[in-house]
Amino acid sequence: MDDLDHRNLSVKLNLWHLQDDAPGMVFWHPRGYALYRVLEDYVRRKMRGAGYAEVRTPQLLPREFWVRSGHWDKFGEHMFRVDDGEHTMALKPMSCPCHVQIFNKGLRSWRELPIRYAEFGACHRNEPSGSLHGIMRTRAFEQDDAHVFCREQDVEGEVARFMALLGEVYRDLGFPDYEVALATRPSVRAGDDATWDRLEAMLGNAARQCGLEARINPGEGAFYGPKLEFSLRDRLARSWQCGTVQLDAVLPQRLDASYVAPDGGRARPLMIHHAIFGSLGRMIAILLEHHGGVLPFWLSPDQVAVAPISRDQAGYGAEVLAAFEGAGIRAVAYDGADTISRRIVAAHDMAVPVMAIVGKREMREGRVTLRERDGLQADVPLVEAVSRLQARARPGAPAAETP
Known part of the structure; x- marks a missing residue:
């Protein structure tokens, strides 16, 4: 593993660990959690703003339930x-049947x-041990599941809503561009060909209406319907498949979902499966x-390290720490017995983006010295330091402010 492998970074930054006696199960440390x-709270706010109601469903369900949904045959x-x-x-390996x-x-x-549900669904899958890879592929994980129950005429608008x-x-996460693929019917699937023809055409048209040119990924659809797959490209030019939009007529039928149609009869909804992260x-x-x-400032587990130069400034350092925390900034005290230069190195090694250094003058005048990772410094009043860091804590905000 190289130094930029997330498994090495997890050790260096004290984020989480995995154990041989619990393969694929993640132990999240305070900084990692x-x-x-x-991330969870950020997406929760986004989903709520887009009209999704959050739900919570059980972890343990009877075999008969999974047989009816078709997941027992596919994933048993x-x-x-x-x-x-x-x-x-x-x-549960996924939350979709629960939302039905x-x-x-x-x-x-x-x-x-349309009715829209969202859930941070805790899922378990007994993946082969050889396929496990850090926290990219585990046996216990949480999905940002979302499902929409709608009519056919709603599909285009709902896909557009999700795409936005x-x-x-x-x-906001630093991926302005992404690739899109339309995954079509697999060889082993549920539903007849006429339904697949209709849903593939519907999803492809919805993508085009959003200005997307999706390449075809033949045979890679879910067993219940076609899907749009969204892949991110990182700074090393690697592609990662993350988000998805799936169109499903099978689960509503198998689990007997229906609504009262305008003519008074009963009709089946279509079900759209959504995930941004996966x-x-x-x-x-x-x-x-x-x-x-x-990480960018807004994502950093510890956003600012407060470092009094000597014990004489410990009281003022505590005031500075409280001011940052009161403003919603994740602050941590670096007030040990080491020299200030060693504490600067320690904060740098833990990828803390900003240090707030306080000495005699800062304490006397109610100021702090904000020090960036690259060594640039700004001597500002505490009130201004708080407002500067608050502005940087917004999702998608610039990485640093020029002093």
Whole structure:
């Protein structure tokens, strides 16, 4: 592994670890989980703003449920199973069938559609040990699942809505460009060819209406429907498949989803599956390797390290730390017995983007010296330091402000 491999970076930056006795299971350390929550909370706000209602569904469900959805035949060998003596249960490998259960509670009308659900779904898949790779491919992971229940005439608008959201998120993360592929029917699939013809044409048209020219990825669709796959290209020119939009007429039928149509009869909704990241862990790994471990200010687990030059400034250093934290800035004290130069090196090694250095003059005048990783410094009043860092903490904000 090279120094920019996310597995090495996780050790250097104290983010998470994996153990041989728990393969594919991630132990998130405080700094790693801080990064995890920043991404999760950011996407949660974006989804809520785009009209999605957040839900939460069970981890453990009966075998019969997965048989009805078709996932037992497709993924059964990769499910973790539990036998309670009477029933065979399985940990969910994905959340989509669970969202159908929520949709099915109550009589739905066409006037309610589209209905949009989102979930940070904790999923488990019994992946072969040889396929596991750091946190890019694990056995326990969290997906940014989203599903829309709609009519055919809603598909184009819903895909456009999601595409706008996906573009905003990827730009904020430092990926202004992405590649798109239309994955078509696999050899083993559910549904008849006429339905596949209709859904592939519908999804392809929706992509074109969004100005996307999707290359064809034959045979790589989900077993229940075609999908658009979105791949990011990192600074090393590597391509990573992340986001997806999938069009599905199978699960609503198998799980008996319906709504009251305008003519008073019952109709099946179409189901659109969405994900921006696919897996939060995988996106974190991509971001770390893309940025070489030095994340943008808004993503950094620790955004500013507060360092009093001597113990005489410890009290003022605590005030500075509290001011940053009160403004929503992730601050950490670097107030050990080491020299200030050693603490600067330590903060640099942990990829902390800014140091706030306080000495006698800063304490006397209510100021701080903001020091960037490249050595540039700005001596400013504490109030200004707080406002500067708050501005940089916005998603997609410039990496640094010129002193």
